[in-house]
Every structure is written in structure tokens, then in C-alpha cells.
Amino acid sequence: MALDVSAHFGNTDYLTDATPSAWAKGMEGSAILAIAGHVTRLKAEGADITNFTIGDFNPSIFPIPQAMREEIKAQLDAGQTNYPPAVGVPELRTAIRNLYRDKLGLDYPEGSVQVGSGARPPIYAAYRVLLEPGDVLVYPVPCWNVKYYAYLNNATGVPVETQAENGFMPTADDLRPHIRTARVIALNSPLNPCGTVISEDLLREICEEIVAENSRREAAGERPLILLYDQVYWQLTFEGYVHHTPVSLVPEMAPYTVFIDAISKCWAGTGLRVGWAVMPPWLRSKVAPLVGHMGAWSGRAEQQATAVVLSNEDHVATFNEDFQAAIKRRLSLLQDGLQSMRAKGLPADCLTAQGAIYLSARFELHGKTIAGRKIESDEDLRVLLLEKAGVAVVPFTAFGYSEGTGWVRFSVGAVTEEDVKGALTRIEALLSGK
Ligand SMILES: Cc1ncc(COP(=O)(O)O)c(C=O)c1O
Structure with missing residues (x-):
């Protein structure tokens, strides 16, 4: 029978604190991974969420060449x-x-x-x-x-x-x-x-x-x-x-x-x-x-x-062209959707997508009450979008930007165009109080 090692771990409260160096104790995990963990938990509970948080790809949507x-x-x-x-x-x-x-x-x-x-x-x-x-x-x-x-x-x-x-x-x-x-x-x-x-x-x-x-x-x-x-x-x-x-x-x-x-x-x-x-x-x-x-x-x-x-120039060029077009279509959909909300007077805005797999978007909700919640921080904004619109994004605060600006990152590596359209519909409903 295998030795139950954890039975021999002793005083783990003391050891957890006393074993790592001060440097190791000061090391932080990625803030984005913590947000991704929140999304995974809600999904496991059955929530329908479009995940724009990860700077990664869903291989069934974006396979490698x-x-x-x-x-x-x-x-x-x-x-x-x-x-x-x-x-x-x-x-x-x-x-x-x-x-x-x-x-x-x-x-x-x-x-x-x-x-x-x-x-x-x-x-x-x-x-x-x-x-x-x-x-x-x-x-x-x-x-x-x-x-x-x-x-x-x-x-x-x-x-x-x-x-x-x-x-x-x-x-x-x-x-x-x-x-x-x-x-x-x-x-x-x-x-x-x-x-x-x-x-x-x-x-x-x-x-x-x-x-x-x-x-x-x-x-x-x-x-x-x-x-x-x-x-x-x-x-x-x-x-x-x-x-x-x-x-x-x-x-x-x-x-x-x-x-x-x-x-x-x-x-x-x-x-x-x-x-x-x-x-x-x-x-x-x-x-x-x-x-x-x-x-x-x-x-x-x-x-x-x-x-x-x-x-092999042909392999690279063909893949890059299709891949880039697919990423760009999703970012453009998002961009057009958010800008059309802005044109309707809703508190949404974004920058033009120029490269990578990301869009900078802004929701000016600070100090407002929406869906019964007072929005006082970028974290409140993130949780609101997640829980009330099923849209998971990462606030710029997770990237070291100052608190309270309302800027968030959308990442499109793990979403379909249908996912983007659905998310936009839900964001618009949330912002217009429907
Ligand atoms: C700007 C930037 N540099 C480097 C990396 C890390 O790349 P890799 O996964 O190849 O280590 C990332 C990953 O998200 C990134 O966004």
C-alpha cells in the first residue's frame, strides 16, 4: 500500500508560512488567471458566459496550422x-x-x-x-x-x-x-x-x-x-x-x-x-x-x-491570411457593436482594433446604479458585465492601469462570431436597462 504522504505533513500552518523564502512569499500569481478562475467557477455552476478574458485560443475555433x-x-x-x-x-x-x-x-x-x-x-x-x-x-x-x-x-x-x-x-x-x-x-x-x-x-x-x-x-x-x-x-x-x-x-x-x-x-x-x-x-x-x-x-x-x-512561405502566408481575417472579423463586430451603442447614447466606447487579438473598450458606469448595483470600481464593472450580461472581460486595472477608468480588454481567441453577436445584444440590453 502506498504511503499516505499528507498524513506526515505535520504542522502545515507553520510550514506553509516558514518554508518559502520572503521573495517567494512576495511573488504574485497572474491577476488575469484569477479572473479566469471566477469565470470557470460560474460556468461550472451552469452560467452561460462568453469568455473574452483569456489571451489564448480555443483550438476547436482556432486550430494551429x-x-x-x-x-x-x-x-x-x-x-x-x-x-x-x-x-x-x-x-x-x-x-x-x-x-x-x-x-x-x-x-x-x-x-x-x-x-x-x-x-x-x-x-x-x-x-x-x-x-x-x-x-x-x-x-x-x-x-x-x-x-x-x-x-x-x-x-x-x-x-x-x-x-x-x-x-x-x-x-x-x-x-x-x-x-x-x-x-x-x-x-x-x-x-x-x-x-x-x-x-x-x-x-x-x-x-x-x-x-x-x-x-x-x-x-x-x-x-x-x-x-x-x-x-x-x-x-x-x-x-x-x-x-x-x-x-x-x-x-x-x-x-x-x-x-x-x-x-x-x-x-x-x-x-x-x-x-x-x-x-x-x-x-x-x-x-x-x-x-x-x-x-x-x-x-x-x-x-x-x-x-x-x-x-515554407506558402504555408505561412495562407495560414496568416485566413487567421488574421478571422480574428479581425470578431474584433470588427465588437467594435461596430460598441460604437453603435455609443451612437445611441449608451455609455460604451472602444478604440479601433489595429493588431493582436484584443479590443480596448470603455464602459462609463462609475457612480451609476445599473441592474440594481452601484458601480464604484472597475472590479464592480467587471462583475456586473459577468453576472448580468454573461460577458467576461479583464479590466485594465489587471494590467497595472489606474483604478476607475472603466477601460477593459476583450480578447477574441476563444469566441465565435455568433458568440460576439450574442454578447453585444446582452451588453446593450444591460446598458439600456432592458
Ligand atoms: C505581449 C506578450 N508577450 C509575451 C507573451 C508570452 O508568450 P508565450 O506564451 O509565448 O510565453 C504574451 C502572452 O500572453 C504576451 O501577451
Whole structure:
């Protein structure tokens, strides 16, 4: 008979408190996952909810590219199951360099690419090799998860609040007060949670500030300021908008830029865990052993399959086109629906969808009583939409934005167009008091 281990756990109250380090005790779980847990509980109780909360895909609605599925199986059959190199298999690193050369116009040398199990390990590793304890990590809010990476690295996270009229992107003016003190600035475009894209002018101006600051630092013998540019959604940039990169706009940014990327979003492959960072080789040489020690490499078969599919222009183009169109249709439906509510005088609004899988929407209900509930916080608003309209969204407060603005994120990776229409009908009924 197996030993009942839990019978031997002893004084768990004491041990739960006394065992983890103070650092571990200070670590927070994702606020979005907590909201997703609320939705799952209500669904389990039988509630009919349209779930716009998760930055993920429902595989029955958005499967991965057919070629990718077949290629992973073929790679497993071919015995691609042993340890991959810590930097990633050479075929994938070459395919990534070719992708950047052909689609982004950036010819990176061998030794620049670090593959990991999704974007997160390269993100963590890049911050870890750049930041000393107490170093300043500046990040615009709302944004995805940077505050957790600041904590994990004992860095001082400095959030910089952005404005809706700038698509929630930071301006050079917003960042200027922090340029002297920052060790790393984190930017993300297309932006999670807002679905917006940084403009050429904005990005250029920010890069010029960074380059000027770095000239000063080099002359003074100080450590440089690095830009971590998270572009995991770049292949989901919608027509009418252009994805720009720091290095193509300002080539002097090359030594100071770390790109973050993955197939997670653009191939609906969040569970495949293939991501990468592209950076100067001297930095990659420090990131690689860390990813290796964590064993945070991507599965070998998935890496080989990604290399094959990435290298086949037809596979990629056909998938991207249909996938992007399907995402855009859902976002447009939402956008049109919310704007038509606004035109009717209802307290709803949204930004234009420019990229990624998200829409920024605003419900100006603070201080109002609706469906018998007084709305006093963004959390009240979230719960109202969830419980009274069966619509699950994430308030921008979960992305570090200030309380009380009424801005929320809609994510469309797990909904059908019918789901979107149904949700809009229920939101309109709620807002118009029907
Ligand atoms: C902006 C951004 N960067 C990185 C990631 C993480 O990607 P991965 O799942 O490949 O680790 C996400 C996931 O939601 C994201 O939104």
C-alpha cells in the first residue's frame, strides 16, 4: 500500500508560512488567471458566459496550422525527442534569422537567436542578465506582466501611465523623465491588452532618446539602457497599420535592442511552447546558459517543425491570411457593436482594433446604479458585465492601469462570431436597462 504522504505533513500552518523564502512569499500569481478562475467557477455552476478574458485560443475555433500539426508528428516519428541545444536547434535559428531578414528587413548574424519554451523564458532570461537588484525597469501601463518580471529580478519596476488618445502607447515625453535612471525599458507592439500598434513617429522618437542617452553613458563608462521590444503579435498587424521595429527605424538601436517573439499568438500555438529572443551575440551568450540551466528550451520536435513550416512561405502566408481575417472579423463586430451603442447614447466606447487579438473598450458606469448595483470600481464593472450580461472581460486595472477608468480588454481567441453577436445584444440590453 502506498504511503499516505499528507498524513506526515505535520504542522502545515507553520510550514506553509516558514518554508518559502520572503521573495517567494512576495511573488504574485497572474491577476488575469484569477479572473479566469471566477469565470470557470460560474460556468461550472451552469452560467452561460462568453469568455473574452483569456489571451489564448480555443483550438476547436482556432486550430494551429495544419502543416505544423503534421510536421510535429513527422518530427516525432523521425526520433526528434532528445535534448535540443540550449540556444535552439540550428534549423530553427536559421529560419528565424531568415524570417527577420525577409519580413522585417533585419539581417542578424549567427549567434543572435535564443529559442525558448514560448516567449516567457527568453523574456525572463533577458531581464535576468540585464538587471542588477534595484535596477530600474520602466514599462508603460496598461501592459502584460512586466511588473512580475521586475519582481522576479528584484528590480525596481516603474510603471508609466499611457493615454487612450495615444492608443495607450507611451510617448517620448512620457518616458523622458525615466531615461536617465532606467536600465531597461519594455515596449510591446501590437499591444496586449489594448490591440493597438505603436506609430512610426512615436517609436522613432523613443529610440532616438535611447540612442542619445547611450552615447552619454558610453562616454561616461556607464552601463547602457536596453529596450526589450516584445513583438509576439507582429504578424497580427491589421491592414492600414504597419509593424515597425526599433532597429529598422533607428539602426543605432541594434546594440541596445532585445526582440521577443513566438509562434504562440500568430499561429494560435500557445501550448506548443516555441518562442525566441533576438539580440546582440554578446548578450545571447549570457542568456543561453540561463535558459539551459532552467531547461526552458522548447520541445525538439516542435522546434524542428517550426523551422520547416517557417521556411515554407506558402504555408505561412495562407495560414496568416485566413487567421488574421478571422480574428479581425470578431474584433470588427465588437467594435461596430460598441460604437453603435455609443451612437445611441449608451455609455460604451472602444478604440479601433489595429493588431493582436484584443479590443480596448470603455464602459462609463462609475457612480451609476445599473441592474440594481452601484458601480464604484472597475472590479464592480467587471462583475456586473459577468453576472448580468454573461460577458467576461479583464479590466485594465489587471494590467497595472489606474483604478476607475472603466477601460477593459476583450480578447477574441476563444469566441465565435455568433458568440460576439450574442454578447453585444446582452451588453446593450444591460446598458439600456432592458
Ligand atoms: C505581449 C506578450 N508577450 C509575451 C507573451 C508570452 O508568450 P508565450 O506564451 O509565448 O510565453 C504574451 C502572452 O500572453 C504576451 O501577451
